[in-house]
Amino acid sequence: MRINSLILRNFRNYRRQELDFGPAINVLSGQNGQGKTNVLESVFFLLTGKSQRIRQEIELVTWGEDSLYLSGEFTVRERRIQIESFVRANQRAVRLNGVPCRRMSDYVGLINAVFFTPDDLEIVKKGPMERRRFIDFMICQSKPAHIAALNQYQKALKQKSALLRRTRGDDANLRALLESWNLQLAAAGTKIISHRLEYVVKLQAECQAIFSVIFSADWLVEMTYISMGRRLPKEETPDLAAIFSERMGQEIERRAVLAGPHRDDILIAVNEKPAKIFASQGQQRALVLSMKLAEMEIFRKEKEEYPLLLLDDVLSELDEKRRGFLLDYINAPGRQTLITMTERDARLKGKETVFYSVKGGRAERE
Numbered sequence: 001m002r003i004n005s006l007i008l009r010n011f012r013n014y015r016r017q018e019l020d021f022g023p024a025i026n027v028l029s030g031q032n033g034q035g036k037t038n039v040l041e042s043v044f045f046l047l048t049g050k051s052q053r054i055r056q057e058i059e060l061v062t063w064g065e066d067s068l069y070l071s072g073e074f075t076v077r078e079r080r081i082q083i084e085s086f087v088r089a090n091q092r093a094v095r096l097n098g099v100p101c102r103r104m105s106d107y108v109g110l111i112n113a114v115f116f117t118p119d120d121l122e123i124v125k126k127g128p129m130e131r132r133r134f135i136d137f138m139i140c141q142s143k144p145a146h147i148a149a150l151n152q153y154q155k156a157l158k159q160k161s162a163l164l165r166r167t168r169g170d171d172a173n174l175r176a177l178l179e180s181w182n183l184q185l186a187a188a189g190t191k192i193i194s195h196r197l198e199y200v201v202k203l204q205a206e207c208q209a210i211f212s213v214i215f216s217a218d219w220l221v222e223m224t225y226i227s228m229g230r231r232l233p234k235e236e237t238p239d240l241a242a243i244f245s246e247r248m249g250q251e252i253e254r255r256a257v258l259a260g261p262h263r264d265d266i267l268i269a270v271n272e273k274p275a276k277i278f279a280s281q282g283q284q285r286a287l288v289l290s291m292k293l294a295e296m297e298i299f300r301k302e303k304e305e306y307p308l309l310l311l312d313d314v315l316s317e318l319d320e321k322r323r324g325f326l327l328d329y330i331n332a333p334g335r336q337t338l339i340t341m342t343e344r345d346a347r348l349k350g351k352e353t354v355f356y357s358v359k360g361g362r363a364e365r366e
């Protein structure tokens with residue numbers, strides 16, 4: 001998969017910009033605050049409809065303007081695809097090869113991208129929510145059934161929480177209503193957990209292979225799915241209906257939903273110690289980098305092509321050895337990377353690279 005060209009109109013600090021990309025490494029360099037990350041963000045937004053940096057889509061529109069337009073031309077399996085996106089006052093329209101898309105699933109996942117930024121350290125350092133978001137997002141990009149299961153689960157969860165909050169006391173009527181929500185939650189929840197378990201197994205295997213190279217073969221990376229406080233053995237989904245029934249009394253007492261995959265976690269350990277607590281800053285970075293590159297490898301196995309790799313400001317965070325590893329990784333055939341940096345890395349010399357220098361919302365190809 002690759003991106004051939006990109007047009008931005010009124011996207012963040014870009015008024016009008018066209019970019020052409022090479023098939024291998026594409027560097028966006030420039031000083032702070034000039035618009036490097038904005039380019040990566042626009043590509044990711046075009047492909048997924050999402051950006052980690054926004055609460056509302058309107059934030060992406062250039063200040064003082066009322067709408068934005070993005071267009072990207074991509075190649076996947078030798079087929080050319082154009083995706084266009086319009087945003088106006090939080091309304092959004094997407095066209096695929098000129099044809100309006102009705103649902104996100106019409107275009108999300110056609111072209112995949114792996115986005116790696118320094119903020120991704122949060123996946124290791126922060127709480128379970130960051131890890132669930134990370135893994136769910138990855139699964140959703142290749143498994144539409146996961147999107148459907150998450151939506152069904154969220155809907156039922158909202159209803160069940162509202163029911164618990166607004167009723168008083170405990171009677172057969174309340175229990176019957178809760179039971180019916182529990183059945184829906186169990187059906188969707190079982191799917192969610194089984195997709196996540198399946199993914200964690202793949203992620204751990206790929207991550208271990210990469211981490212051994214970046215760090216050393218002595219380091220063992222382990223990922224364990226934790227559901228309701230219990231480590232789940234690989235590929236064994238719990239009996240959610242039974243667990244929910246068991247907890248019903250407690251949930252009525254506390255007037256809250258106490259268990260389910262919306263509270264699960266993934267324990268990441270290095271040499272049997274939780275990485276969140278014991279891994280050094282550099283090890284945590286190498287771990288997240290391994291997870292992102294593992295994501296690349298998993299996509300490639302499923303789709304037979306590498307996704308686009310978007311690397312934001314990652315070189316400055318790594319030491320010499322890891323920087324060298326990353327540059328060698330992105331220099332391999334079949335991988336296209338868009339990478340931002342403030343200072344050009346001298347090792348890029350001689351590699352097939354397209355350079356853009358970015359200044360004040362203008363990107364100029366050299």
Ligand SMILES: Nc1ncnc2c1ncn2[C@@H]1O[C@H](COP(=O)(O)OP(=O)(O)OP(=O)(O)O)[C@@H](O)[C@H]1O
Nearest residue numbers: 012013032033034035036037038059060061062063
């Ligand atoms: N909606 C918007 N309209 C206009 N300008 C915006 C908008 N949102 C952000 N900007 C501007 O975009 C610039 C930031 O761009 P970006 O995050 O791409 O910088 P960068 O080159 O990646 O910098 P750094 O090296 O610090 O990460 C800032 O100057 C910011 O003021």
Ligand SMILES: [Mg+2]
Nearest residue numbers: 036037038313
């Ligand atoms: Mg930036």
